[in-house]
Amino acid sequence: MEDQQPRYKITEEHAAKFAYYVLDWQEKLSLSNYKIYISMKHNRDENTYAETESSSEYKTATIEINDYWVTDPTDEFLDEIAFHEVSEILLYPMGEALEKFYSKEYINILTHNIIRTWENLIFRKDGMIRDRDIKKKKVKSIVG
Numbered sequence: 504m505e506d507q508q509p510r511y512k513i514t515e516e517h518a519a520k521f522a523y524y525v526l527d528w529q530e531k532l533s534l535s536n537y538k539i540y541i542s543m544k545h546n547r548d549e550n551t552y553a554e555t556e557s558s559s560e561y562k563t564a565t566i567e568i569n570d571y572w573v574t575d576p577t578d579e580f581l582d583e584i585a586f587h588e589v590s591e592i593l594l595y596p597m598g599e600a601l602e603k604f605y606s607k608e609y610i611n612i613l614t615h616n617i618i619r620t621w622e623n624l625i626f627r628k629d630g631m632i633r634d635r636d637i638k639k640k641k642v643k644s645i646v647g
């Protein structure tokens with residue numbers, strides 16, 4: 504039986520939007536001292552959207568975008584994947600420090616637990632940040 508998962512081609516336009524979101528998160532997460540390179544990679548594991556390699560010593564990072572995704576690359580999803588990858592750059596130095604005590608696999612699990620929590624806060628419809636924005640609006644309307 505053939506794989507029934509959908510495949511979406513990542514176009515130059517998607518890549519350009521992704522790069523824009525990466526720059527935006529780079530600034531928001533205070534990583535402006537990093538040089539982030541973005542490139543497209545062919546023929547990767549189908550469930551991978553992008554992969555990031557960082558050097559905290561040289562303050563560089565490379566994000567490779569997979570050329571086919573199993574999820575529709577909407578603007579919001581491109582933004583979320585950009586956030587995910589830039590968060591990995593942010594947490595990488597902490598992971599490096601933990602390598603003295605824990606395996607890379609365990610550090611990767613811890614890192615992704617944090618990133619998934621942040622993703623839920625920022626991107627899920629019932630996430631706390633959106634919820635708080637709604638509450639702020641209510642407060643404003645009460646205050647006048």
Ligand SMILES: [Zn+2]
Pocket residue numbers: 587591615
């Ligand atoms: Zn990841």
